[in-house]
Amino acid sequence: MNILAPVIEKSAALIPIHLQIKGAHVYQKVKKSIVKGKPVPVFKESLIPDVDSLAIEDIDVSNPFLFRQNKWQSYFKRLRDECPIHYQANSPFGAFWSITRYEDIMFVDKHHELFSAEPIISIGGQPEGLAIETFIAMDPPKHDLQRQAVQGVVAPKNLKEMEALIRSRAEDVLDNLPIGMPFDFVQDVSIELTSRMLATLFDFPYEERHKLAYWSDVAASSPEATGGTGSMNEAFIVAAEVAKKFSLLWREKEAKKAAGEELGFDLISLLLSNENTKDLIGRPMEFLGNIVLLLVGGNDTTRNSMTSGIHALNEFPDEFIKLKQDPSLIPNMVSEIIRWQTPLAYMRRVAKEDVEINGKTIKKGDKVVMWYVSGNRDERAIDQPDQFMVDRKNARKHLSFGFGVHRCMGNRLAEMQLRILWEELLKRFDNIEVVDDPKYVQSNFVKGYTQLMVKITAKTAC
């Protein structure tokens, strides 16, 4: 797969990373035109059949239009009920097992010694020549060292410091929304707020913050990995941009450190301060991997949870009334939003040995997909799972953050951002009405929105 990585590693000290990526890009273009290597799949949307019309072995939940066409609930329900450990032999991403019940997902997620997160956590592989290395896709002990180096950036203590700043930025965004006029909540609120947040975490130039969201979208939309709409060209161009910009940031901070200045609590400063990662820039694919992981991890997920809260409360208007009557339900509702949405639909593993689960034998080397989006709607584990309940008991019991060593590192940051957003929304607005059908992302991985048109009503003074 990643034939260029060793070359890049060796030449890292001599040639800037972004130029190496450009070189790899040219190489891939030439290779694709001459050798006709593995073709990049192109996904054309067609109507997904009713799940009951299919033989069980023909069900393919890797279809990147399953969420957009709102077929996912019936597809996963059938798998949970009839074939909870399901084998799809011929998907465009190759053969894979689907794990669809809550308990079985917990088992796979917990047993990192049986199921490897390497080489990547999407159903399909990474774009050829761009195989970045990130700790979400590493097994212990390497995973542990890398994660420990960066998790301080989202540690609750650090978050407490940032809360006032995040709130003031949220206030600023909400105070400038048009009242009584339709606007796109995705663009104007969700993307805006998460971009501001990421700029803070990375200590990234604030005026250039919109690049972060764009880069993240490109990184997460590879067709071969997730069935997204990205292109190889765009992926290489963006990888080079990210590498250039973040190398520059790294060198600036490194110079500060060398000059004896105190470093901040941003991601790069933390990496520079840690023994295991202070030379990370000399390992370009890892360097890029860590940046992209935090970009994507902190972007799509929270963005889509922000939007889905609005969507959910419009689908369940009684819950909106309940919430307005008792805003102290916000923290509980935040967990419920994250469960109901499940912004990342799954994580993928590879069996390290033959493993028997629920009567099926998964063979060593097989791909295993834990469908969090299905486990979060598993009637066996969650009461009335399709209902959105702001006061749900045990709302924190959901799979969206994963479990085990790869449990979401940014979970507390995500919860805080959502809590602040809802506290500030309820202060200002009486109603947030969805005025058009939501539009969804094309992906089997990112379960999210491209557009949600809403109209807001200001609170009347009483």
Next chain:
Amino acid sequence: MGSITFIEHSGDQHSVDIEEGKSLMQVAMDHGIPGVDADCGGECACGTCHVIVDGSWIDTVGSMTEEEKLMLDMTPEKAETSRLSCQIPLSEAMDGMTVRLPEFQM
């Protein structure tokens, strides 16, 4: 019947009766002790039922297992006597034990 005392980060104390066979996490949840989340429900898979056992009691309850260590390594508040309370089955031998709660569960 013996009891165990949870000390919150703020210093607030809560005593609960020992129920043999239940885990320390379970009695914390049953009594609504603030500062214990227990997101995974006792699977040793999330790290949000972290407690720091009083040093004089660590021989009685035992030290963290390798599995617990993997989860506890993620929190900057990990101490030598840190444990995941879901992995501590209660017994009358723990009568009088105190455990501190971290400032944050994560």
